[in-house]
Amino acid sequence: MALGAAGIAAEPEALVAQVYLPQREGSLQVEMLAAGRRNGAFSMTIPPRLGALLAEVAAGNPVLVLQNLSLPWVPLWHYALVVGYDLDKAEILLRSGVTPRLVMPLSTFEHTWQRSKAWGMVALPPGRLPRTAEEAPTVAAAIAFEQSNAPAAARRIYAAALERWPDNLALLLGLGYNAYAAGDVAAAADAFGRAVEVHPQSVPALNDFAFALSALGRHSEARAAAQKALALGGPWQDAVRDTLQRIDAAARAR
């Protein structure tokens, strides 16, 4: 249902095989996050606070929460989707199991949610970020998404994240990498160029910029960037030397 809200079609029966662990009669949180990614959604956890949960729901992002409906010493774990709330009535609206509309007093919900250390996640269409997303977790979630999804989709996530954190090096490199992998070399060079502009001492940024320039046929600029990366030293030297060789080979093949 979380995937459905993200506009992604997925059969519940197919999802069961992806997340259900028979021995434990349930699913682990990491599996839930991975299942979201595997079905093309950008999934990440939200900060463990009621304020963050309500902010996401208000922004139209349903939140999948883990609750312990029982007491800590006889746990009864349960996933539910928070789809609405009414602060005046102090109620929260859940899709819970096969119940499409379960109204729960907010205080009861908080008790059951706190027992899971207030774990909650959203699964969004690529290009849409959680309202409450923080920088480092967003970068980590984007990198995790990239591992199992098409470059075109990963590119949309990096682009959206860069609107909030325009100077983040990993996001800039991620955007360029996926633009390149999607066949858009000019956009890749733009992203790497911006990375070099903001992080002039970053060897990875210079290396990637050099490689993209070379792919565009701008060999002398490419070589200048790679030479600068080489002069900076550090742990990426083998990669830079390799890039320099490729640039030379490409220039000769012209």
Place this chain on the structure above:
Amino acid sequence: MSHNSKKRLFVYVLAAAIGYSGVMQPAQAALIGAGQVAAAAAGQEHRSRIAAVIERPAVQAQLQALGLGSADAQARVAALTDDEAAALADRIDSLPAGGDGVIGGLIFVFLVLLFTDILGFTKVFPFTHQMKR
């Protein structure tokens, strides 16, 4: 289809496959991606946190008693891979907070054994990877 033309078809398919991977390869091999940069940054952060723990006087005294100089220990921490540093930093984080420079007795023993494990002196914990010499 004769044997020969089958063979030729196979060669074409193989050539196409090699050509395809040849086109895809540069992006994978030459570009340094977001994941590598983020992992390197995290690894650096972990290594400096581990190094800070070694600098604690109590830990230093114990390492010296075992004949391990602190410069030696720091050099080996600097040589930890990102994964090893992450695993170790994780262990240190999961210890009860010890205040400023004050480490409880059990935790202290744990820390010292952890380091001697990494340095290849002991092998108490299954999760430590001995350093390559």
